[in-house]
Amino acid sequence: MFADRRIGLALAAPALLFVGLAFLLPVGILLTEGLRTPAGWTLSRFTTFFTDPLALEVTFRTLRLGFGVTIMSAIIGYAVALAVIETGPGNRARMTALFILPLMISPVARTYAWIVLLGRTGLINKAVVGLGLSDEPLRLLFTETAVFIGLLQLFLPLMVLSLTSALENMPADVLPAARVLGAGWLTIFFRVILPLTREGLIVGGTLVFTGAVTAYITPAVLGGAKVLMLETLLYQRVSVANDIATASVIAAILIAMSIATHSLIRRITTRRRA
Amino acid sequence: MSDPEYLALRNITIAYGKTVAVNDVSISVPQGELLALLGPSGCGKTTLMRAIAGLLPLTTGSIALNKRDITRVPANKREVGLVFQSYALFPHLSVFENVAFGLRLRKISGDQLQQRVDGAIAMVGLQGFERRLPKELSGGQQQRVALARSVVVRPSLLLLDEPLSNLDARLRLEMRSELHRLHRDLGVTMIYVTHDQTEALALADRIVVMRDGCVAQSGTPEDLYERPTSGFVARFMGFENILSVTPEGLAGEPGRLDAATSSVRDARALAWRPQNVVLGQGPFSGRVVGASYQGETTEYLIDSAAGMLKAQSPVVSQRFAPGDAINFDLPFDRAVKLAES
Amino acid sequence: MMRMLGFAALGLALIFLLGPFLIIAGAGFSSGDLLVFPPQGFSLRWYGAVFEIERFRESFVLSMQLAVGSTVLALLLGVPAAYAMARYQVPGGEWIRTIVTAPVIVPAIIAGLALLRYTVIPLGLPVMAALVLGHTALVAPYAVRVVTVSLTHLRPDVEEAAVLLGATRTGAFFKVVLPNIRNGMMAAFILGFITSFNQVPVSLFLTGPGVTTLPIDMLAAMEFVYDPSIAALSTLLALMSVSIVLIAERVLGLSRYV
Numbered sequence: 001m002f003a004d005r006r007i008g009l010a011l012a013a014p015a016l017l018f019v020g021l022a023f024l025l026p027v028g029i030l031l032t033e034g035l036r037t038p039a040g041w042t043l044s045r046f047t048t049f050f051t052d053p054l055a056l057e058v059t060f061r062t063l064r065l066g067f068g069v070t071i072m073s074a075i076i077g078y079a080v081a082l083a084v085i086e087t088g089p090g091n092r093a094r095m096t097a098l099f100i101l102p103l104m105i106s107p108v109a110r111t112y113a114w115i116v117l118l119g120r121t122g123l124i125n126k127a128v129v130g131l132g133l134s135d136e137p138l139r140l141l142f143t144e145t146a147v148f149i150g151l152l153q154l155f156l157p158l159m160v161l162s163l164t165s166a167l168e169n170m171p172a173d174v175l176p177a178a179r180v181l182g183a184g185w186l187t188i189f190f191r192v193i194l195p196l197t198r199e200g201l202i203v204g205g206t207l208v209f210t211g212a213v214t215a216y217i218t219p220a221v222l223g224g225a226k227v228l229m230l231e232t233l234l235y236q237r238v239s240v241a242n243d244i245a246t247a248s249v250i251a252a253i254l255i256a257m258s259i260a261t262h263s264l265i266r267r268i269t270t271r272r273r274a
Numbered sequence: 275m276s277d278p279e280y281l282a283l284r285n286i287t288i289a290y291g292k293t294v295a296v297n298d299v300s301i302s303v304p305q306g307e308l309l310a311l312l313g314p315s316g317c318g319k320t321t322l323m324r325a326i327a328g329l330l331p332l333t334t335g336s337i338a339l340n341k342r343d344i345t346r347v348p349a350n351k352r353e354v355g356l357v358f359q360s361y362a363l364f365p366h367l368s369v370f371e372n373v374a375f376g377l378r379l380r381k382i383s384g385d386q387l388q389q390r391v392d393g394a395i396a397m398v399g400l401q402g403f404e405r406r407l408p409k410e411l412s413g414g415q416q417q418r419v420a421l422a423r424s425v426v427v428r429p430s431l432l433l434l435d436e437p438l439s440n441l442d443a444r445l446r447l448e449m450r451s452e453l454h455r456l457h458r459d460l461g462v463t464m465i466y467v468t469h470d471q472t473e474a475l476a477l478a479d480r481i482v483v484m485r486d487g488c489v490a491q492s493g494t495p496e497d498l499y500e501r502p503t504s505g506f507v508a509r510f511m512g513f514e515n516i517l518s519v520t521p522e523g524l525a526g527e528p529g530r531l532d533a534a535t536s537s538v539r540d541a542r543a544l545a546w547r548p549q550n551v552v553l554g555q556g557p558f559s560g561r562v563v564g565a566s567y568q569g570e571t572t573e574y575l576i577d578s579a580a581g582m583l584k585a586q587s588p589v590v591s592q593r594f595a596p597g598d599a600i601n602f603d604l605p606f607d608r609a610v611k612l613a614e615s
Numbered sequence: 616m617m618r619m620l621g622f623a624a625l626g627l628a629l630i631f632l633l634g635p636f637l638i639i640a641g642a643g644f645s646s647g648d649l650l651v652f653p654p655q656g657f658s659l660r661w662y663g664a665v666f667e668i669e670r671f672r673e674s675f676v677l678s679m680q681l682a683v684g685s686t687v688l689a690l691l692l693g694v695p696a697a698y699a700m701a702r703y704q705v706p707g708g709e710w711i712r713t714i715v716t717a718p719v720i721v722p723a724i725i726a727g728l729a730l731l732r733y734t735v736i737p738l739g740l741p742v743m744a745a746l747v748l749g750h751t752a753l754v755a756p757y758a759v760r761v762v763t764v765s766l767t768h769l770r771p772d773v774e775e776a777a778v779l780l781g782a783t784r785t786g787a788f789f790k791v792v793l794p795n796i797r798n799g800m801m802a803a804f805i806l807g808f809i810t811s812f813n814q815v816p817v818s819l820f821l822t823g824p825g826v827t828t829l830p831i832d833m834l835a836a837m838e839f840v841y842d843p844s845i846a847a848l849s850t851l852l853a854l855m856s857v858s859i860v861l862i863a864e865r866v867l868g869l870s871r872y873v
């Protein structure tokens with residue numbers, strides 16, 4: 001009954017045409033803008049971009065924050081996920097829900113909370129001054145640290161969820177067996193847990209990494225003009241200078257990073273199915 | 275007078291891309307007959323059923339039902355019922371609504387609907403289960419719902435694709451006799467697909483054996499059981515010892531085919547059931563390589579010049595042990611003649 | 616010992632993830648004019664005030680309309696596509712899946728900019744149409760993915776059984792398939808709605824003067840509003856999302872589809 005491929009194609013066609021025409025086509029044109037000058041095709045925009053000190057600084061900061069947040073969330077994520085697993089099956093579902101919740105809340109609201117906490121008259125500065133640790137409030141907002149904290153809060157749940165499900169899929173008696181054999185916890189982690197949850201770590205890691213390097217709200221609110229990341233730089237270049245060529249170069253960099261990480265996930269998940 | 279060509283499948287070939295699943299099959303089914311389609315897994319039975327139901331287009335050939343060419347009639351207009359191996363019940367509908375589904379599409383409602391659904395449910399013995407959802411039923415009960423759902427619309431032809439294969443052995447026997455009763459009571463023409471020859475022999479008026487997409491042999495259960503014409507069908511029917519016939523005589527045992535047995539010389543092969551091999555005497559000799567006790571009988575594996583043979587003899591008779599040299603006989607009057615080995 | 620450390624990490628992580636909300640929720644209860652924590656005094660003044668602020672009211676309504684509209688549109692496009700890929704051997708099936716789910720891979724801000732320059736401006740589209748285009752494309756992959764999960768739980772021969780009982784293909788879809796993927800579609804709707812409602816980057820370039828979404832409006836307001844109104848609004852929005860998700864989890868088991 002489902003042999004007629006034409007019916008299948010007809011059903012998929014509207015979505016295909018919509019995404020193709022309203023999404024991929026314009027994005028494709030934008031990508032060519034960086035390669036095109038009135039004189040012809042060129043890679044000069046890329047060489048200019050990568051020799052501009054500010055652009056380089058922003059690119060490196062974006063990568064630094066991306067990797068930093070990923071590594072930190074992996075460390076915290078393992079500790080948390082192992083604890084979640086220990087709480088037993090019933091509580092596990094409830095705990096999982098607790099980590100899904102923040103993902104559903106507006107990132108604007110989630111980021112805004114840090115202004116209240118990290119601002120000049122925020123809770124942390126009040127504590128610092130109140131305890132006499134410093135005479136005047138510290139500058140916490142509009143620093144790379146603030147952006148780091150904001151990104152970590154935004155994306156940590158993705159790592160926790162992915163590691164929790166990886167740990168759940170681990171054979172049930174592996175950990176007790178290792179303990180019976182007298183393995184220390186460091187040995188257990190590096191010899192048993194890490195190899196068995198590698199895929200979950202990679203999936204979680206790529207989700208966190210792509211999320212962090214393509215974030216807009218967090219660097220915009222907590223970093224401002226001082227701590228630019230690639231997306232905020234793109235926005236600034238377009239809105240201030242209408243510089244589409246640079247925007248196109250940044251778009252190419254971001255899309256390349258995104259495709260690379262997503263195809264890594266896809267390779268891993270299809271290999272697991274095979 | 276029932277129509278001997280009520281369902282006529284003419285030269286049907288069905289291919290999935292390059293794989294030919296059904297190859298030039300022609301079958302006629304008289305009205306009211308229960309035909310069993312028997313064959314090993316992968317021989318094209320499901321493919322043929324789906325094509326008759328209209329779920330799969332024919333590559334070549336035609337189908338006529340009750341003198342009407344239905345080759346191009348869409349599945350929902352054919353009035354052909356199909357009971358799927360997986361039952362395919364509607365998971366969101368109760369037993370009652372599953373059975374009522376086809377009637378509602380035929381705009382039947384009110385008392386008439388209630389009556390016919392109740393009747394069908396009673397027929398398969400599921401009174402009291404009307405409000406249950408399919409997932410709240412056992413496999414055998416789901417099977418009954420699937421059956422009731424198909425027959426309640428009074429199809430011109432009912433196809434059953436290995437309907438009992440997901441049930442356990444006891445339930446299978448029970449459902450088999452219920453199907454028999456159902457066929458007798460309703461008089462509907464049925465094609466029953468199975469890979470189990472005992473099922474086919476017990477149920478069918480006539481059996482068609484399929485092999486690799488082709489019809490290997492067809493006939494009454496007695497025909498097939500007593501007179502298989504090929505090694506393939508013979509093996510299916512329990513003739514496990516098949517010896518080919520060469521101009522010199524029986525393969526491996528030349529000279530054993532003398533003038534007295536010239537009647538079998540025109541066969542390409544001869545086949546014996548294990549219980550027809552006579553042990554302890556006779557012109558053939560071999561060595562026992564295996565013996566397995568089966569209660570009433572013992573089954574022996576005998577290595578001989580004619581190949582590996584299987585014999586069965588009552589436990590009360592003479593016993594042999596692996597390693598024994600043994601004489602045996604293959605009586606020609608108990609052999610079937612095969613046109614191909 | 617390690618157990619204790621583990622539970623400590625779990626507790627700290629939850630405080631880190633959820634604590635800030637308690638703080639802005641608290642700051643919103645202030646009776647003073649400045650955004651501080653702990654709040655000065657206690658009142659519901661700012662929670663009430665949020666509803667009085669005209670621009671927030673307008674952008675809230677627009678965000679609602681946008682989220683509902685684009686999610687419905689995404690489902691109308693995504694359900695047939697998911698169905699086609701789950702049931703038919705569509706030529707180039709993997710390519711189709713890749714294309715339809717591509718919006719997940721392209722950073723949204725880039726999509727917004729591209730849409731503005733090469734579709735909205737050349738075609739002279741109004742702001743709302745532009746937003747609907749962008750949001751629908753972003754939500755469509757979720758619709759396809761969630762509905763695909765639902766469809767894999769329904770055997771194709773169930774539809775064939777319906778057709779053999781006399782239903783047309785379309786009839787079989789509406790009578791048999793749709794009732795069985797209803798939960799998946801609701802889950803897709805909720806996920807899509809929340810994705811669209813919270814979405815910022817794609818809207819950034821597409822919103823225009825006077826026509827803006829609530830999150831964009833809040834971002835803009837943060838630059839000059841120092842009173843607790845944004846804190847109160849953020850808290851209300853968080854509560855809205857949380858209640859939708861909790862109800863959906865109860866009713867549909869939402870987390871199966873995420």
Ligand SMILES: Nc1ncnc2c1ncn2[C@@H]1O[C@H](COP(=O)(O)OP(=O)(O)O)[C@@H](O)[C@H]1O
Nearest residue numbers: 290293295313314315316317318319320321322
């Ligand atoms: N959808 C399909 N696509 C390609 N080949 C198929 C398909 N369905 C069945 N086949 C092939 O056709 C042959 C017959 O299959 P089938 O009719 O299911 O056999 P049976 O029901 O007798 O076990 C098999 O070789 C099988 O692999």
Ligand SMILES: [Mg+2]
Nearest residue numbers: 316319320436
């Ligand atoms: Mg089959």
